[in-house]
Amino acid sequence: MPTGVALREVRKLLFDAAERVLLRDGPSGLTSRAVTTEAGCAKGVLHRHFPDFDAFLAEFVLDRAQRMDEQAAALRHAAGTGTVAGNLTDALTALFRSVAVAIVPLVTYRDELRARLRTAWPAGVPVLTEACTMIASYLAAERDLGRIAPEADVEALAPMLIGTAHLMFADRTGTPPEAEAVRAMVDSIIGGVLRDTQG
Structure with missing residues (x-):
């Protein structure tokens, strides 16, 4: 289980990547693969920290x-x-x-x-x-x-x-x-x- 600090770092990495993808490609281009590719990490990283992609997006928006x-x-x-x-x-x-x-x-x-x-x-x-x-x-x-x-x-x-x-x-x-x-x-x-x- 990651520490709180590590989780905050992963969230920041993924949220910042999601923002860049959203601004560049719009909502239709915002997929879990696009986010993890933009963040430079494996797709599994996102799913290890969030139950699914919509849960990730909800936390990103908030x-x-x-x-x-x-x-x-x-x-x-x-x-x-x-x-x-x-x-x-x-x-x-x-x-x-x-x-x-x-x-x-x-x-x-x-x-x-x-x-x-x-x-x-x-x-x-x-x-x-x-x-x-x-x-x-x-x-x-x-x-x-x-x-x-x-x-x-x-x-x-x-x-x-x-x-x-x-x-x-x-x-x-x-x-x-x-x-x-x-x-x-x-x-x-x-x-x-x-x-x-x-x-």
């Missing part, structure tokens, strides 16, 4: 969703600095240029993966629901600082920003949108609630 805690903390820390629209543009661009945008079609593509995720993640799609929480928390902080209107409904604005950004970045094979386009989208959604107190 691991990537949990990694958003660091992004969320950085965005909350940015409250009161720069501009609200600039901070949101940077956060959304970083989010959707990461593996996040590729996880959504993966979850949609695999019925068994969705079923397994429901036990740990009862509502929404991992990553997107975390992203909405991250954006809503940031907007609430800016509202508390007076940089957006006190009546601003951050719980409604956050999914509007995430959903629209997801549509902009959804074409994995195309050219990602320029920062100016993302900023224009952000301005159109939050422009009505911004206050003149920004630096």
Whole structure:
């Protein structure tokens, strides 16, 4: 039986390989053989540590969703600095240029993966629901600082920003949108609630 440290190392190796395959080849290219080949290890390594491939994928998706805690903390820390629209543009661009945008079609593509995720993640799609929480928390902080209107409904604005950004970045094979386009989208959604107190 491997030690906890060894297991963490194997998980990291396999999860990082899965991310590279998913970003490069999309959900249809993400197979256990593709992951182990990318990781440079025998196929049996994955099956020694996970009951089956969907169990591996469920843990991979949840691991990537949990990694958003660091992004969320950085965005909350940015409250009161720069501009609200600039901070949101940077956060959304970083989010959707990461593996996040590729996880959504993966979850949609695999019925068994969705079923397994429901036990740990009862509502929404991992990553997107975390992203909405991250954006809503940031907007609430800016509202508390007076940089957006006190009546601003951050719980409604956050999914509007995430959903629209997801549509902009959804074409994995195309050219990602320029920062100016993302900023224009952000301005159109939050422009009505911004206050003149920004630096």
